[in-house]
Amino acid sequence: MHMADALLSPAVGITMWGVTAGTIAYCSTKVKKDLDDRKIPLMGVLGAFIFTAQMINFTIPATGSSGHIGGGLLLAILLGPYAAFLTIASVLVIQALFFADGGILALGCNIFNLGIFPAFIAYPLIYKKIIGSQPSPTRLSIASIIGVVVALQLGAFSVVLETVASGISALPFTTFVVLMQPIHLAIGIVEGLVTTTVISFVYTARPEILQSAMGARPLGNISVRNIVLSFLALTFLTGGVLSWYASKNPDGLEWSIAKVTGTGELTGTEQSLHHVLAAIQEKTAFLAHYSFPSKQGGEATTEVATAGKEVQDDSGRLGTSVSGSVGSLLTLTMAILIGFFLRRETAGKG
Amino acid sequence: MRSIDGAVLDLKRLDLLATGDSIIHRLDARAKVVTTLFFIIVVVSYKRYALAELTPFLFFPVITLALSNLPISYILKKIAAILPLAIFVGLFNPLFDRETQVLLGPISISGGWISLVSIMGRSALTVGSAIILIATTGFISICHALNRLGIPRVFTVQLLFLYRYIFVLTEEAACTTRARELRSCGKKGLGFSSFGPLIGHLLIRTWARAERIHMAMVVRGFSGEFHSRQINRFGGKEYLYVIGWSLVFIILRTEDITAILGAAFTGFFS
Amino acid sequence: MSHHIVEVKNLKHVYADGTIALKDLSFTIHHGESVAIIGANGAGKSTLLLHLNGYLAPTVGEVRIGGFPLTPETLPEIRRTVGMVFQDPDDQLFMPTVYEDVAFGPCNLGLPEEEVRQRVGEALEKVGAGHLAQKPPYHLSGGEKKRVAIATVLSMSPDILVMDEPTNGLDPFSRRQLIGLLKDFHHTRIFTSHDLDMVIELCERTIVLHQGEVKADGPTVAIFNNAQLLAECRLEKPLSMQGCPICGASRNRL
Numbered sequence: 001m002h003m004a005d006a007l008l009s010p011a012v013g014i015t016m017w018g019v020t021a022g023t024i025a026y027c028s029t030k031v032k033k034d035l036d037d038r039k040i041p042l043m044g045v046l047g048a049f050i051f052t053a054q055m056i057n058f059t060i061p062a063t064g065s066s067g068h069i070g071g072g073l074l075l076a077i078l079l080g081p082y083a084a085f086l087t088i089a090s091v092l093v094i095q096a097l098f099f100a101d102g103g104i105l106a107l108g109c110n111i112f113n114l115g116i117f118p119a120f121i122a123y124p125l126i127y128k129k130i131i132g133s134q135p136s137p138t139r140l141s142i143a144s145i146i147g148v149v150v151a152l153q154l155g156a157f158s159v160v161l162e163t164v165a166s167g168i169s170a171l172p173f174t175t176f177v178v179l180m181q182p183i184h185l186a187i188g189i190v191e192g193l194v195t196t197t198v199i200s201f202v203y204t205a206r207p208e209i210l211q212s213a214m215g216a217r218p219l220g221n222i223s224v225r226n227i228v229l230s231f232l233a234l235t236f237l238t239g240g241v242l243s244w245y246a247s248k249n250p251d252g253l254e255w256s257i258a259k260v261t262g263t264g265e266l267t268g269t270e271q272s273l274h275h276v277l278a279a280i281q282e283k284t285a286f287l288a289h290y291s292f293p294s295k296q297g298g299e300a301t302t303e304v305a306t307a308g309k310e311v312q313d314d315s316g317r318l319g320t321s322v323s324g325s326v327g328s329l330l331t332l333t334m335a336i337l338i339g340f341f342l343r344r345e346t347a348g349k350g
Numbered sequence: 351m352r353s354i355d356g357a358v359l360d361l362k363r364l365d366l367l368a369t370g371d372s373i374i375h376r377l378d379a380r381a382k383v384v385t386t387l388f389f390i391i392v393v394v395s396y397k398r399y400a401l402a403e404l405t406p407f408l409f410f411p412v413i414t415l416a417l418s419n420l421p422i423s424y425i426l427k428k429i430a431a432i433l434p435l436a437i438f439v440g441l442f443n444p445l446f447d448r449e450t451q452v453l454l455g456p457i458s459i460s461g462g463w464i465s466l467v468s469i470m471g472r473s474a475l476t477v478g479s480a481i482i483l484i485a486t487t488g489f490i491s492i493c494h495a496l497n498r499l500g501i502p503r504v505f506t507v508q509l510l511f512l513y514r515y516i517f518v519l520t521e522e523a524a525c526t527t528r529a530r531e532l533r534s535c536g537k538k539g540l541g542f543s544s545f546g547p548l549i550g551h552l553l554i555r556t557w558a559r560a561e562r563i564h565m566a567m568v569v570r571g572f573s574g575e576f577h578s579r580q581i582n583r584f585g586g587k588e589y590l591y592v593i594g595w596s597l598v599f600i601i602l603r604t605e606d607i608t609a610i611l612g613a614a615f616t617g618f619f620s
Numbered sequence: 621m622s623h624h625i626v627e628v629k630n631l632k633h634v635y636a637d638g639t640i641a642l643k644d645l646s647f648t649i650h651h652g653e654s655v656a657i658i659g660a661n662g663a664g665k666s667t668l669l670l671h672l673n674g675y676l677a678p679t680v681g682e683v684r685i686g687g688f689p690l691t692p693e694t695l696p697e698i699r700r701t702v703g704m705v706f707q708d709p710d711d712q713l714f715m716p717t718v719y720e721d722v723a724f725g726p727c728n729l730g731l732p733e734e735e736v737r738q739r740v741g742e743a744l745e746k747v748g749a750g751h752l753a754q755k756p757p758y759h760l761s762g763g764e765k766k767r768v769a770i771a772t773v774l775s776m777s778p779d780i781l782v783m784d785e786p787t788n789g790l791d792p793f794s795r796r797q798l799i800g801l802l803k804d805f806h807h808t809r810i811f812t813s814h815d816l817d818m819v820i821e822l823c824e825r826t827i828v829l830h831q832g833e834v835k836a837d838g839p840t841v842a843i844f845n846n847a848q849l850l851a852e853c854r855l856e857k858p859l860s861m862q863g864c865p866i867c868g869a870s871r872n873r874l
Contacts, residue, residue, distance in 0.1 A: 006436055006472035010395045021501070028502035037574040038564045040504065041714065044511020045560040049553060051516055052523045055354045058545035069549065090509045094516070097484045097492070098361055100432045100477045105390045168398050168469065169439065170447035170462055197546025198553065206554050208637075327612025328405040335408040342416035365756070490716040490756070510716050517758035518710045562711040569673045569704045570776065571696060571728030 001152075001159060001184070002095070002110050005103025009166035016108030016162065023116065024089060030082040039083055046078060047087040051094060058194065070191050072118030073127065073147045074198060077210070081119040088115040109162050113155040122151035135210075140199055145192030152188035156180040354524045361516065364481075367420055368488030374418035379487045379495035381588035385595045386483045390476045392599040398465045399451055402608045404475065410595065411478040418486045425485070429478045436473035440466040489513050507576050518559075523552055625651045625780060625808050626672065630681035633667055641667040643832040645681070654809040656819040656840065659829035660854035665784075665812040666707075668829070672782055672810070673702045686779070700729060703773030703807075707784040709765035713757035718749070718768050721757065725776040743775035744768075747801060763794025767801065780808045787815045816844065816858035828853050 005013070031039055050071035057068050071091075075084035089111045095101035102110045130143035160176045163169050171179075203210055368375070374382070389410055396403055415425060444462035451461040484492070490510065497506040526548060601607075626649040633642040642664045649655050657665050670676040671683050674690045685701055688694045706712045715721035722743055726736040744750045747767040752760060760768065766786065773781065786802065787795045799821055802809065813819055819826060819840060826843045828836040830853045836843055843849065844857055 004432075004436065004439060004473060005390055005394055005476035006469045007439055008394050010391045013391065013394065024505055025502055028504040031504050032502075037567075037572065038560070040508050041511055041563045041567065042557075042560040044508040045515045045519070045556055045563065047508065047512035048515035048519045049556040051512070052354065052519045053549050053552065055357060055520070056523060056527055056545075056549065059541055086505050086508060087512075089505070090512045093509060094489075094513065097480060097489065098364055099357070100428070100480065103390065103476050104387060104480050105394060105476070168394075168465065168472075170398075170443040170445075170465060172446060175446075194545060194549075197543075198549045201546050201550030202553060205550065206557070209554070209557055325402060325612070326615055327608030327610070328402040330611050330615060331405045331608055332408065335406075335412045338409070339412035339416040342413060343422075362759075366759075493716075511714060514714055514716065514756075514758070559711060562706065562708070563714050565670070565675055566704075566706050566712045566714065567724075569675055569699055569702075570725040570772065571699050572724075573728065577727035 001113065001155060002092075002102030003106040003113070003159060003162065005105045007163055007166060007168045008103070008106050008109065009168065010105070012162050012166045013105040013108060016112050017105070018108070020089070020108040020111045020115075023112075024086060027082040027085045031086065034082075039079070043079060043083050043087045044090075046075060047090045050075060050087070051091050067187065067190050067194070069194050069198070070114070070118075070148070070152070072114055072151060073122050073144060074195055076119045076123035077127065077144075077199065081123055084123070085115045085119040088119065109159075113158045113162075117151040117154040117158075118147070121154060122147035126150055135203075137200055137203070140203060141196040144195045144199055145189065148192035148195055149185065149188035152184045152191070153181060156184035354520050354527065358517065358520045358524075363424070364485050365488065367424075367485040368491075370419060370486075372418045372486070374414050374482075374486045376587075377591055378583040378585075378588045379491035380498060380584060381591045382483055382487050383492060383495050383499070385592050386479050388596055389479050389599060392603050393472055393475050395603065396468075396472075399461055399468060401464055401468050401471065402612075403602075403606055404468065404471045406602050406607050407475055407599075409598070411475065411482055414479075414482050414486070418482065420482065420485050425478065425481055428481050429474050432473060432477050433470060436470045437466070440469035443469070503576060515559075519552075519556060522555065526552060625649060625686055626810070627684040628668075628671070628681070629684075631668075631671060631678050631683060632680035633664075633671065633676060634679045641832055642671075645829075645832075645834055647827055647834060647837055649808060649810065652806065652808055653825060654823045655811070656823040656826045657810065657812045657829060658814070658816065658819065658826060658855060659835075663829040663853075664832045665829055669704070669782055669784055669810075669812060672780075673704045674698055700725075700776050701778055702780045702782055703776055703778030705769050705773055705781070705783040705786065707788055709762075709769040710757070712769045712772060713760075713765060716756055717753070718744070718755050718757060718760070719753040721768065722753075722771050722775045725772060729776065739775045739777070740771075743771040746774055747771045761794075763790055763797060766790060766794070766798060770801070778807065780810065781805060782810045784812050785814065786811060787813065787818050816855070817860045820844065820858055820860060828855070 031043075050069075053071060054068045072084070072088050075087050078084070079087060092102065092107060092110050092114065096104055096107050096110070127143045127147040130146065131139050157177070157180070160173065160180050163171070164173050164176060169176075199210070389407070393404065393407055415422060443465045444460060447462035447465065448460045450458040451464050452459045487495075490513070493506045493510050493513075496509075497503060530544070530548065628645055628647050631642055631645040632640075634640050645664075645668065657668065659665055667676065671678060672685070674683075674695050677690070683690050685694075685698045688698065690698060713721050715724055719740055722740045723736050726739050731739070740753070741750070744753055747770050749764060749767050749771060752764060752768060757765060757768070770781075770783075783802075786798060790798060795815075795818070799818055802822055809822070811819070811823065823840050825838065826836075826840040827834060828843060828849065835853055836846070836849055844861055847857065850856060
């Protein structure tokens, strides 16, 4: 579920960086206020634990395939939401930098998709509600399975929105949703089961670990309403920026929705989503003067094509594409030659 | 889903490369972080069918790679390793986007294929620049740079803890999984019933370790505040690096260099 | 400074889960002494060590360091005075580089940067690890890690060195190197160990713990010659004091 830079547009990437950076700053002050100086080493070491645990695969019964633990909800249970969010973010930073699991610009999206939902939705609103004040093995299982499934569903949906809004992938919105959600339902159930077995093991072997985590009651005095409200605000903010960009960008959300409408697959819910986005777009129209640097030739090409018109002016197009390919070859050769030359120079000095 | 041993070797290799010495290695980490980020943003700012326009951007990774004395084959291998993933995510484009975009003589190429190749090119450029960043800078310096760029201390400090203990925990996990494999009598994979306890055990040991680390911190006078050295190396070279490259990226983004070059070249011969 | 540098009086410790780790311990360690605390697994050695630095507070009884009782006011000074080296150096070396780790303590003491640098340099030189300063801890060998871990407390210029199982997990060469290093220290030294041969070399005095109590306290050689005591406490005469099983030569003249 890690998104790559190659499928993102700058608007989506930068917006999500902003949202994530803000959340990191907020969580950092929360953790600092906590005044439990055990937390920082604990977060770091548990982050390393999740990183490691993700490399241990288990066999999914009756399928022959294998999976690994995601760990978002597990971290939230052990550390509380704020510290857990920071820890998930750290694991993703390491994976992006060292293993190219998700790009650097995509980090904002990935941290959002995999961090926000387990820490601030699944844990406080589902897991803790089901567990209640009297945790029992059955409640632990139900709570972790539902928690993981919901977090993954939201995360997967968010991946769809971010990808479609970026407009690099040609996958239409509905097709993408239909692909992503059921796959992640299956993954979520399996991962929920695994999380349950790990938590029940810890619960029987060292119950005080879970109790101390629960006793801290990190979200105890925050009402559900506040979380929901801040989430709505966050959704509208990001949705607004994204849809505004999508409106400036013919390749974006609208394009795919329009395309799907053409084939008659658009259902009522998406229709209303479209209206909501259109409304937000109107509200955010004061940003309309802003536009990204663009050049003439290439963009005209895309616009013509995406508007669904017939290809026109074949000879002109042929001209640009030939000079484009020749130019690319030239620059490519130059880049390699310069690299080779510099390399020899530095090697000679070294 | 990689093997533990392989991942650790990879991590150590990149970590050791970062201890090298070159013009690029010696630059302040902040300059490299900012430039790389800007590079990635500019590269992904191109529209779906951009292909020829992307080629001049190869200059950035090629030149930094050449100046940094990194083993080229290793970096290429790391980039090649992610390309299958790029192909996978771009594979839907030829299926859904079949309108002809380019005619090269009798061959017509659909938009989907062009955008698939474009996605691969973007992947190679963005991933390549990220790998060069980490291999010339090292994770520790990147964390310090993030801190100086405004990321909260709480976050960067625990990021450093995470990085430090990856090396310890992966070793523990590798021992555990090896011990399990040796007793699994050739059965492949790890069933649900043993996975939970295995991971659970690792978790409990990790928790105990965190408690010991905290102990070791407290007995050396830790009281919640981290002190770290602040070395400011951001000087002329760094400004030159950031501003120089940024200008190059902006020019490349606004002017279609390849088209100009190509036109000049074909014009010269016709 | 008091002549009795470490005083433990009627120390009892009960963990939160009800386990009685220490029953009623009393002993005094004098300035410059080198003392081994030995005993079977679970005898209470580690729990005792954690009291010497104020990490754990006694349930009953008192611990005095250099004449001062352990109180919140004296704690920072006592933590500087008592340098604690843990069994697993990976727990102790948590900073990104060796330099930063050795500087961690002095920085927490609030020393100026120039003095921190000087102390780090001296501490690393003392353990022969000056060349490792810029390395990250995970690139060090076991022996190097151990020596750097010692440097991390030396940089706080402690009067008392407390070490938990210093030779644990070291190869023979690194172990020999470490023993040589520890012999040269003039601090008051307190070790726990199962490496009884090291105890003979480094400590003139030994305290035997058994089930949370002091079973014996006296000259190391006398204790190791008391076969009955050793057997009762699940210990064994060190190899260097036993007859050679191959050539039959006896080392009992010790």
